[in-house]
Amino acid sequence: MSAGWSLWVMFLVVLNMGITLFLFLWGPRAKIPTLPDGTSGHVWAHGVLREGVRKLPRWWVVFSTSMFVVAFAYLYLFPGFGSHKGALNWTAHGELARNVAANDTKLVPLMERFRMYPVEQLASDPAALQMGKVLFEDNCAACHQRGAKGNVVLGAPDLGDNDWLYGGTGNDIITSIHDGRRGVMPPWASLGADNVKNLAQYVLSLSGSPHDAAKAAAGKPMFATCAACHGAEGKGNPALGAPNLTDHIWLHGGSVANIEKTIGEGRQGQMPAWSPRLSDDQIHMIAAYVYHLSHDADASSQ
Structure with missing residues (x-):
């Protein structure tokens, strides 16, 4: 990957994750004007439906936080942040080579047996x-x-x-x-x-x-x-x-x-x-x- 493309990818990653992290941190603290009944004042169906304002459930906050941790860990361990190769030095080519080698190990004895027989018998x-x-x-x-x-x-x-x-x-x-x-x-x-x-x-x-x-x-x-x-x-x-x-x-x-x-x-x-x-x-x-x-x-x- 060229330096230019690497910087572009890094910029996109920082931009997207930065915006997402900002919204995640700001959202629960945002002050939304509410009426005494706890609704925002937005109504539908002639007042039958009203928009309520509630805090985000704790499980959602914990889960979302863990996803950010996983995302940062992934960018550290695996390639994805520009030309950063990742701490594990994982590559798609290497993964493919390992899978092919493992598959060949299983196929070799089979192929040796199959070669012994004509098509009609096989x-x-x-x-x-x-x-x-x-x-x-x-x-x-x-x-x-x-x-x-x-x-x-x-x-x-x-x-x-x-x-x-x-x-x-x-x-x-x-x-x-x-x-x-x-x-x-x-x-x-x-x-x-x-x-x-x-x-x-x-x-x-x-x-x-x-x-x-x-x-x-x-x-x-x-x-x-x-x-x-x-x-x-x-x-x-x-x-x-x-x-x-x-x-x-x-x-x-x-x-x-x-x-x-x-x-x-x-x-x-x-x-x-x-x-x-x-x-x-x-x-x-x-x-x-x-x-x-x-x-x-x-x-x-x-």
């Missing part, structure tokens, strides 16, 4: 899941939501349905978190508006969703263009992140309007790489938690 460890859940909520919930149900607007997939764009093994999930993913669905507006609508109906037919059979038949030949990524049967391609079109899971919404927009305008989605922010151990924990979510939902549906 997904049944309650301690690992508890840690993974906290890390997920801190880092992933902004897009995937706290319940990992995804976000159609952002194109963030539901992580609890066991439907995977890039594969659902433990190593696949680790790779997605560590390196990130980038998916691109090119726009096909050049096919023409009618062909886009026909193709959308054919895509709906692949999953058995309600559709216009005539338009779907007209759109089927054009699906050959899409098969390069989604496969001839529309089953998707994990190597490219091309979704399976034969199920009822839609990354950007499964309405006719949403599908037509996806085909006509294309889509772009990016899963950022978390390796710059998270350690390999933390990524391992999140992967185990995500794996647990999908397979827990899978087991509960059987």
